[in-house]
Amino acid sequence: MLNTIDQIFIKAKQIILDILSPFLPEWMMILISIFIVIVTLCVFGPVVMMYLTLLERKFIGRMQNRYGPNRCGIFGLLQPLSDGIKMFTKEDIVPQKADPFAHFLGPITVIIPSLLVFSVIPFGRNMIPSDLSIGILFFFAVASTSTLWIFTAAWGSRNKFSLLGGMRAVAQMVSYEIPMLLSIVPALLVVGSFSTVAIVNAQEGLQWFVFTPWGLVGFILFFLTGVAEVNRCPFDLPEGESEIIAGFHTEYSGMKFALFYMAEYMNAFSVSALVTTVYLGGWQGPILPSWLWFFAKTFVLISIMMWFRGTFPRMRVDQLMGFAWRGLLPLAFINLLAAALWVHLSFPLNDILSFCILTVSVLMIYVANRKVAPKKRIYKYAYE
Numbered sequence: 481m482l483n484t485i486d487q488i489f490i491k492a493k494q495i496i497l498d499i500l501s502p503f504l505p506e507w508m509m510i511l512i513s514i515f516i517v518i519v520t521l522c523v524f525g526p527v528v529m530m531y532l533t534l535l536e537r538k539f540i541g542r543m544q545n546r547y548g549p550n551r552c553g554i555f556g557l558l559q560p561l562s563d564g565i566k567m568f569t570k571e572d573i574v575p576q577k578a579d580p581f582a583h584f585l586g587p588i589t590v591i592i593p594s595l596l597v598f599s600v601i602p603f604g605r606n607m608i609p610s611d612l613s614i615g616i617l618f619f620f621a622v623a624s625t626s627t628l629w630i631f632t633a634a635w636g637s638r639n640k641f642s643l644l645g646g647m648r649a650v651a652q653m654v655s656y657e658i659p660m661l662l663s664i665v666p667a668l669l670v671v672g673s674f675s676t677v678a679i680v681n682a683q684e685g686l687q688w689f690v691f692t693p694w695g696l697v698g699f700i701l702f703f704l705t706g707v708a709e710v711n712r713c714p715f716d717l718p719e720g721e722s723e724i725i726a727g728f729h730t731e732y733s734g735m736k737f738a739l740f741y742m743a744e745y746m747n748a749f750s751v752s753a754l755v756t757t758v759y760l761g762g763w764q765g766p767i768l769p770s771w772l773w774f775f776a777k778t779f780v781l782i783s784i785m786m787w788f789r790g791t792f793p794r795m796r797v798d799q800l801m802g803f804a805w806r807g808l809l810p811l812a813f814i815n816l817l818a819a820a821l822w823v824h825l826s827f828p829l830n831d832i833l834s835f836c837i838l839t840v841s842v843l844m845i846y847v848a849n850r851k852v853a854p855k856k857r858i859y860k861y862a863y864e
């Protein structure tokens with residue numbers, strides 16, 4: 481019974497193929513199998529985005545002692561559909577001096593990487609759209625292209641605030657991609673493979689990497705850099721409403737704006753899913769179906785992102801860049817060294833030595849950065 485529930489989605493696909501197989505040639509069955517996966521991902525992405533927005537509005541509403549959306553449908557469950565209809569019916573306004581082609585291209589192309597990265601994420605046992613031997617490389621190669629389309633949208637708007645937001649986005653994503661890549665290398669070093677399935681299989685039996693010293697540090701580094709990569713608070717400088725109106729999507733309305741919104745939430749899900757895959761054992765877990773374990777872990781991480789948004793103020797640009805280059809980057813290099821020692825030494829010496837190295841390094845980085853921490857600003861007004 482448990483195995484049937486665990487493989488329910490795989491079996492549903494197989495039932496569809498079994499029904500069609502007597503009437504179609506083999507080559508067409510292969511195409512239909514691929515088509516089913518593509519359609520599932522194309523539907524899954526927008527649905528996830530729609531209900532993550534509702535979850536966040538409810539979550540932060542409760543933090544601020546209010547209900548959140550509760551008028552449209554039972555408990556507000558139809559609010560995302562209402563918002564979608566509103567976006568479809570809103571007028572698409574293009575500034576007179578904007579580049580029409582770039583203005584159109586930006587929001588269309590920014591959604592493509594957000595969908596493609598789902599193809600290498602193992603959602604459960606035997607539930608990966610494409611088990612590539614270079615799955616991790618594919619994820620980062622595809623995800624990094626979103627920076628180009630964000631800047632294209634900002635440049636094509638011919639708006640100084642949009643351009644500032646686009647430049648902030650490029651600087652932030654380039655800066656945080658380096659420690660993000662380095663934070664995942666220790667897991668690849670231990671597993672010896674770039675396959676996401678191989679990484680999950682290496683954590684079988686609750687031997688999740690997060691329970692090791694280098695895994696805990698790698699998990700924190702990967703998650704924080706991931707939050708910065710998807711422009712979530714407190715790293716949401718490219719959308720600094722208090723300074724640059726709305727950043728790179730200032731001049732977008734209707735469905736074009738909705739596509740940027742969709743890409744952000746889909747990226748938040750995919751980053752949380754990859755953190756789950758690499759450091760939290762992916763779909764590994766006792767008793768419950770594998771896909772349920774995967775989604776439970778992923779949504780816990782997404783909830784932490786929402787908690788950040790309802791709690792922390794936005795960082796300044798100098799604080800944002802300093803945190804990446806002076807804090808996360810050196811710690812990522814040291815964590816790589818700790819992981820290498822952990823692999824080559826035997827238990828318990830490997831755990832003790834890596835823990836000591838990382839503890840001392842965190843303290844040294846903290847002490848070193850206290851000297852360059854920005855001082856509190858004192859503002860004087862004209863009437864004083």
